[in-house]
Amino acid sequence: MGNKITINPITRISGFLEIQVEVEANKIIDAKSSGMLFRGFEKMLRGRPPLDAIYFTERICGICSTAHSMGSTLALEDILDIRPNENDKMIRDFMHGCEFVQNHLRHFYQYTFPDFVRGPEIQPLYNVTHNDYRLPEELNKELSRSYLASLEYSRLAHEMLAILGGKAPHTHGIFVGGVTVNLEAAKWIKVKSILASIKDFVAAQMIPDVYTIAEYYPDYFENGVGYKNIMTYGVFDTYVKEALFYVGPQVFINGELQNFDPEKITENIHRAWYEARQIEQSPTEPTVEENVYKEKAYSWIKAPRYEGYPMEVGPLARMCLSGDYTNGISTMDRTIARVLEVRKIIGIMEGLLERMEPKPPQQGRYAFSGEVRGRGLIDTTRGALGHWIATENEAIQNYEIITPSSWNLSPEDSEGVKGVVEKALIGTIIEDLKNPVEIGRIVRSFDPCVSCATHVLSDRYSPFQIRIV
């Protein structure tokens, strides 16, 4: 029996997460990732009008609401069997791109940075409990200025989204059939000029900044590796033009690339606070009932599996599968890939802007009849997002969502297979048991979003905090 270390809250993420590890001779031998928040969106969605799913599911997450508008819209379009015209689709994809840029800027500077760079001397950005800051003073000062400067650019990324979508977060402009904005030249050039200023910041600051961090923390290329099984549902993948194409759906398991088959996705509730007839279900089956007092359960997050495998999803998975990143899989690689992906996405957004035309959106009036099922699978900022909807006439009959953070933060399943973050923690050497900075750094490299994982909590009976025996 080793020492137990519990960190709760893991701050600088969206939502509430507890990480508990067991350490023997400074090495993590077991890890538990526990989501601490449950709101039950899938239950709420039952009986509501299908079209309302778009604005309703956005409210799952204040950080990545656009992701949910994309997932729900694609699922509804699947049910209605309609496709947006090319121009509207390009505008919609551009809007989705705004969220990638905004999220990655915020995550890198406001959430990741304080792990490696001593912050600007403003409460509570500055207060820390460890001393593993390695940047020389001058360099640290320079990077801490980037922290402040970045806020302007993440704000501007949301401004682009609002120009096209009304407001952000919780934008209105993404809808079944495409978009609602009437794109005219003034909007187009406004967005184009903002994108240019963000592009400059990314090239001049963000990319050099991540390589500076990598230089001073080279040991983070060695930890946080995980299973090396990665997956994407694809994003920006409906274009033939190479300049607009990013990555198509695919999985990489045990060193082999495979075609992606959505039928192979299951959810396992063995260690999650739910009861159901079967321990493992497909996402099209009815939702489970929660039980916060369930024995041996430790999370609100279910365990999604692909053919039984826990899959890492996110920027690194995409950049590897698209061939844009080849350095490897680790804590630092994950962070570098996220930063490089911003440049990649901006390039695609520029290509979309070049091709879109200023004209009114093509919207229709939509009606639902009969019993129909649909799904919307797409990669979003944090990885593979799936919305599965069943409608019966004008009402939602069943709704199931598997978020990227569910893939990454899942608990152990009934086969005893650990989740992705848990696996990435196990084996890590903790230098200073009183300041286990490695844990937060590894966990944050996945950009966890517990608000999204909607089904998330913790081990109620385990010892608290950092208890060194």
Place this chain on the structure above:
Amino acid sequence: MNDIPSNCPMIDSKTITARKIIDLAIEKIKNASINKTNLIWLEATGCAGNIISLLNAENPDVIYLLDQMVTLKYNNSLMAAEGEAAFQQFLDTLETEFILVVEGAVATKSDGLYTVIARYQGDLVTAMEAVKMAGGKAKYVVTVGTCASYGGPSAARPNPSQSVSVPQFLNQEVIRVPGCPSHPDWAIGTIANLIAFGMPELDAQSRPIIFYGITIHDRCTRRSYFNNGIFATKLGDPECMFKLGCRGPVTRTDCPVRQWNGYVNWPIEDNTPCIGCAQERFPDGMEPFVRY
């Protein structure tokens, strides 16, 4: 307030803007006639969308807010500290004079275990406990966002986490700054008013009148279409959204004149209906959001 109130709420709200209040607050802080107040921004049962929206603020931006207006002691999204050390900062602040901002509703099911925000000395701390602890000691309690103010999406039927609003949970005066999310000007403007001038003028639901005094419909940029009976038949149309289920007539915010994200746009100008996201019965009472 320096301005003499007229009898016209529309003129008042244009002249007494958030910007003006903030400028005056900053001046007072600079003249050292008021001290920087401690502030806890507590995330409860919600989506963290209001702190994300706050980060979109400009003039003042969030750095100015933190540097010049308040001392933010605790926030899950932004603070550098983590684990018990982070929560210790929350507890220490309770012994000082502070403003409590809550975003997110209060989940009450199973003793609040549906939202756990920390672990302290071995015990889980639920959002429910944290709101109670801080609410009783705060100089002011401000709810930012519709979940904290009214229950909002977190309390949508069948309300699986048995979430309630902060005013319903705490038996004390609470200032409501609703919106899904709340506009950063509404949040910062309210905080500025509190630190520089004390309690702002509130309506019957404890919302600052400067932001929530007039309905969207009254100032809608498409009002003339409504008056002339010209209605949109689908999203994307340029006319009045009333017949598609627009909730502008019952929603009291200044969205049409303030606008969002750099003041560039708002939902109706994006050719979609207002869904009443700042109102008491959002979302259940505002459905269908789009009526075809």
